[in-house]
Amino acid sequence: MLECFEYQTGASGPVSLQLELVYQDRQRSRCRATTRCGRDVAWFIERGVVLADGDILVAQSGERIAVIAAPETVSVVECSDPLLLTRAAYHLGNRHVPLQIAEGELRYQHDHVLDDMIRGLGLTVYCDDRPFHPENGAYHSHVGGHSHGHGHSHSHDHSHGHAHG
Known part of the structure; x- marks a missing residue:
């Protein structure tokens, strides 16, 4: 049952x-x-x-x-340069990519196009199977000791007030 x-x-x-x-x-x-x-x-x-x-x-x-x-396939970016890592986080965030942020590391669900973009910024990226705990973002409330998302999902078939460069 x-x-x-x-x-x-x-x-x-x-x-x-x-x-x-x-x-x-x-x-x-x-x-x-x-x-x-x-x-x-x-x-x-x-x-x-x-x-x-x-x-x-x-x-x-x-x-x-x-x-x-559960472990899942993620792309892992490790870098000791905070400015370079911040640039990578900015460009991933600009694409609305769920992103896990830790000291010296970013993780996102594996995507070879995003991996190439990150390499183009001068960073190294590799794939691994690890648990994925992305940030919930400023639009989400905090419930019971954990942040839980409350809507900021939308399709990308409309225009935004910012560029997706």
Whole structure:
């Protein structure tokens, strides 16, 4: 039988299941998946909430599932020059690319066109399988100790007030 879970702000306590999800699945408000032990589950969360590594989903029965960010193919940019790394982050952000930012490192979902752009800026980029935790951005609210997204997605078939150079 498929058990349904919901996100509850600040949920804590012992967990009985673990659900390993890539970033794309952690953004879904309604989804079905299989836990690490092979149990089929579904969740229903508020639209715009992005599940983070360590979040907990709770069933009506009180059973808890820990969300784990699964490794996925990402492009990794490492650089000790903060100015050069900032330039790369600017150009990726200008393209609305979800971006994980750490000291001396940027990560984004692998895209060979973006990799070539980064190389053109004078940086080295390589692919690896790692968990992906992008920044949620200034348009997102902070819920339960984690930032969760609330809408700034849009199609790119309209004009913007800024260039996508």
